[in-house]
Amino acid sequence: MTAVTPACQLLERQPEDYRDWLWVAPPEDPWLNDQSGSLWSTDLNVAQAWRERGATVYDDLAPAITDVPGAVLFWPKAHALGEWWLLALCAQLPEGTRLQIVGENQGGIRRVLKILAALGLGCRRLDNARRCMLFETRLGRVSLAPDDAWTTFEALDLQLASHPGIFGHGKLDSGTALLLDNLPESLNLAGANILDVGCGDGVISAWLARQGAKTTAVDSSSFAVEATRRTLTANGLSGNALQSDVYSALPEGERFDAIISNPPFHQERAIDYSPAARLIREAPRHLEKSGYLILVANAFLPYPDLLEATFDGFEILADDRRFRVYMARKR
Structure with missing residues (x-):
């Protein structure tokens, strides 16, 4: 299906094979219905929709996630919440796991660069379209814990x-x-x-x-x-x-x-x-x-x-x- 939200439209044009990736805090978008992989979301409605199509769903705040080739984090409008997601992903996934971060310009996605730098994580920009930006980093151990939020x-x-x-x-x-x-x-x-x-x-x-x-x-x-x-x-x-x-x-x-x-x-x-x-x-x-x-x-x-x-x-x-x-x- 064709993507309707700007963030998913940006992902749709990527050459990346997202097979078996972990989708983190995504919106409801028909394009995601065609993607394989698992979900981590604290939103009950999103979690239920993914369960209904047979996906593996993590819906608590500290799940035991099996190894995944990569993860995509949809950056929320609340920057402090985005920081929590980064800390939680660093805590739950192995060091070196690829992480792509996508979000709208008006939602403050540009702040990701400074936040990742403050955590000691490198970053590169992959794409910019649909008034959105897409970044990639690799997860590592950081000094802060998710519970600090x-x-x-x-x-x-x-x-x-x-x-x-x-x-x-x-x-x-x-x-x-x-x-x-x-x-x-x-x-x-x-x-x-x-x-x-x-x-x-x-x-x-x-x-x-x-x-x-x-x-x-x-x-x-x-x-x-x-x-x-x-x-x-x-x-x-x-x-x-x-x-x-x-x-x-x-x-x-x-x-x-x-x-x-x-x-x-x-x-x-x-x-x-x-x-x-x-x-x-x-x-x-x-x-x-x-x-x-x-x-x-x-x-x-x-x-x-x-x-x-x-x-x-x-x-x-x-x-x-x-x-x-x-x-x-x-x-």
């Missing part, structure tokens, strides 16, 4: 674990703060069974658990699931964190007193409303009778119509002109 910060009297691969890295999101400050008094948190969708660093789950709620946290990112687990542990709190495509990992028939969320609407630079749309449309199936769906979103996002169609009504609990907190209740 994890940090902690304090917010709402909680110690929060953070990683470059999650939303709001290193700070409390203003929308999340508005959400937690405006939960309705009618929601009795003590003993309530609550689902946190799009858990990120785990701040919502930890805050709710501290109020006595039983929390389940889900996110499609391995980084977010691990961050939430670390956050709960750091604060001496209990809760369950699962990698899930919205509701996909939940046990059949499990119902919650409330679903509380700051849902994502970006996939890299692209706007993607589909996870939030499924969060809203499928919420009634996962709520107890009279259960709440409470979410915060940028004021411009088109969620009111979805809430009205799904719940036949909703309330706005807070609006600071940038964010709105919506509440809908299952009848």
Whole structure:
């Protein structure tokens, strides 16, 4: 199939035989469907798609990867995340393994040269087209470890674990703060069974658990699931964190007193409303009778119509002109 993303279009024109290579953090692109090899991705949806076509998939943060002839890393827009991938590849693959790094100019791919130099790894440019660049290096032992990318910060009297691969890295999101400050008094948190969708660093789950709620946290990112687990542990709190495509990992028939969320609407630079749309449309199936769906979103996002169609009504609990907190209740 023909490539559609600029990075894959650049790879498509290479003379390299990528047979049995490891594809690292790739986008969804039809050209990759025709490539052999294995996948390392922390994105659940990408991992599932590769599994469905029979590929070997590594989806945790420190997998035991069998020897591969080479690897291709798709450089992310967050440079700190790209640095983590480089450190992780150096830790998981043998010294001397070929690594190609591809990315868009507007995503900062040129910074790869300085980052590789700082790690003591050589580099050469292979190609430049489609507003993308392709570099090659060979992996080696470096002084930094992937775990060095994890940090902690304090917010709402909680110690929060953070990683470059999650939303709001290193700070409390203003929308999340508005959400937690405006939960309705009618929601009795003590003993309530609550689902946190799009858990990120785990701040919502930890805050709710501290109020006595039983929390389940889900996110499609391995980084977010691990961050939430670390956050709960750091604060001496209990809760369950699962990698899930919205509701996909939940046990059949499990119902919650409330679903509380700051849902994502970006996939890299692209706007993607589909996870939030499924969060809203499928919420009634996962709520107890009279259960709440409470979410915060940028004021411009088109969620009111979805809430009205799904719940036949909703309330706005807070609006600071940038964010709105919506509440809908299952009848």
